[in-house]
Amino acid sequence: MPKSVAFQLLVFAAIASTLPAALSAQSNKTVTGQAAFHDFTQEHPGTRWKITVADLPAPNPEEAVDNGASMVARPANAWPQAPKGFKVELYAEGFREPRLIRTAPNGDLFLADSAAGEVKVLRGVQSDGKAKTVSVYASGLDHPFGINFYPNGPHPKWVYIANTTSLVRFPYKDGDLKATAAPQTIVPVLPGYAQLRGGGHWTRDVVFSKDGQRMFISVGSASNVDNPDAHPREFHRADVLEYTPEGKFIKVYAYGIRNCVGEAINPTTGQLWCSTNERDNLGNNLVPDYITHIEEDGFYGWPWFYMGGHQDPRLPGTHPELKSRVIVPDVLLQPHFASLEMTFYEASQFPAEYKGDAFAAEHGSWNRNHRAGYEVIRVPMKNGHATGEYEDFLTGFVRPDGKVWGRPVGVAVANDGSLFVTDDGTNSVWHVIYTGK
Template sequence: MELIAKATAAVGGAVALLRRVGTPAHQALGPSPQIPDAKAQGIMTLKMPVAKGWTTGHLPTCAPGLRVNAFASGLDHPRWIEVLPNGDVLVAESKERPAPPRSLMDHAAQATMRRAKAIGDSANRVILLRDANGDGTAETRKVFVENQNQPFGMALIGDRFYLGNTDGIVVFDYAADATSLAGTGKKLVSFKPHGHWTRSLIASPDGSKLYAGVGSLTNIADRGMEPEQGRAAIWELDIATGTARIFASGLRNAVGMAWEPRTGTLWTVVNERDGLGDETPPDYLTSVKEGGFYGWPYSYWGGIVDQRVPQDAALVARAITPDYALGGHTASLGLCWMPAGTLPGFGDGMVIGQHGSWNRAKLSGYKLIFVPFSNGVPDGSPRDILTGFLSADERIAYGRPVGVAIGPDKKSLLMADDVGDVIWRVTGAS
């Protein structure tokens, strides 16, 4: 497997180097991005930095006026964060367990992903962290839930704790200040596993509904649409009745979700398709309309048709154009609303954890960013909060951002780093 990874890295590096000639000079960003024409790659660009982690004293780089510290370290591939009302911080530790490879490209991709710590044995648990003295570092660490199936999204509604496993949503009874939960949970909804495996969760503001992001199995329905049924969508679960339905579709891999408080609108970040170029199409941040269709796999950025896919003209005609482009292949995963005053110098807006690309000649993402909002919509260019996760030569990843959340003190940000095995805490510098 290591030989395959090294060979893939050598070939992928050569292909990526060749494809750097004529690559777009600017990212496709904002509400009206300049998206280059599609250039089908044939053999996709495969360029993944080797996971290294952080050495003692080496930290991510903060934006001016901010500082960062490790809230907790030595974790096992932390992916997602949920902060409970009592200030406890829950962290889902999980990792992709790939399906058996079906092609030489699958073998190459999986070997490369193992070197990047993106796939492998999954801890399959949720860890509870507690900072009892408020010094910004968790002193207590306990196993909150274990023996799960690639757990990811979490939500607490009243005295019920919901967990998004790759194969469905389970629920547990929760008592205030509990440091662990009994049993393996009751299954409420089943989802198809594999492919884009994460299952993010968010409760509606009134606690009556639960929303789950379920990504596609493949890049562009490569195995047809039947295996994709129920996927590439955001699901809605009615808590009272137990009824589940697709709320919005055509979202290739909708991961983080957040509520914009002024309008009460649900927003999500979506990872778009691969194989058409460095900036084509861009990943995006968008509001989510009930019953809305967002193009996948037939089209992107509204009605731009993907010529590789057998078409459905009626669906393309109703495809919604996303609100805000985030650049190509940034792997934007984490999302939370950050109110003005949380961090000095930052107003209202969305914070996004960008896990980082592999399908580009020049890598993108690998940072924590902020998108300012005004009157309920994005307003302005993205700003960096944390950078420095990638070496200058793009060969080494010290860390990769994933889930984000507002800290228990409401004056900090928490961010999961699944290569560094750290939860980072960002605050004002003074």
């Protein structure tokens, strides 16, 4: 072999050895095992990952770090990256803290601008890709987050809004851009909130069962791992609470869910699903955040156990009778991903293989040495059931030096099948459109 050719091969091999292992997974392969624990440099649209309980390391609290996002302005050449065939446009900006976003049956987008205490309505798309109108639907709210419409169907009569400490509803008719009456308080008291670094446990989401008979409100914990036996402030927290649509409390629907930030009803199975933030300070690769179906009366471990019968070392020997009852989530995500709103895709604009899958916003880690998250992921489903994998869908919100310019929070499917993503790093809303080009 000529020396020049041999030299070129050696150079190629050296370069290839430095590439992230995940890059080889972008063509229908899934990264598994220890390689599935990754950071933002390995997140690329189309890359699939699968973490299992067998992959979990032992707790290592000494690894715990405070590595919060170092926020910077979006660089001039920075833009969210989507899979081939998708286009990303900047739809709206100038919000104070855009969080959860939901699509009204008529196609309007209702957005919780939480720090502003407002819910806004975004309507239409101009030729430049921007929203035609942005209206304030309601103001004077207490950190609004969850938004939903009732009754189910094309012509709801109410807009429900989950404040931090209460649930209210406004009379609604199709096309309303502003509330036409004062809010009715449906649930006057929800458990009080603690704004935790990296936790966001003031958020409350609200969804209705497929038959419209049940109302589910998610309430995150007041702490990282406080034992509810000794801390009354955890009463009815780290739970999904069930009410009637008129606001009558029924029961704790499911418990041990540290922070179910985003709720969604699976359109295929009718089951409630949660996008969940797990606990911190057990190491870089513990405990995985997760996306899962929620079983009625189910127990998901917090704070005594995690991912099945793994005992939290900070609460040794507590509640051994619960160990065998811990439900293992359907999809284990990167630890400290900060998984927020989720939604199911039932539209037809995206390629056919997307139908029935879920999307979720990953706000990004703080309790991890190497950043992960700051993206939107796709969760593949088969007949309404998760495969255990997830796929990077919208990435690019972190500069190569680790500085962060964007943090996805909310995801909503438009009536035309495109996807809207809120970003409280740039305080804007992105629009993801499939063009096939």
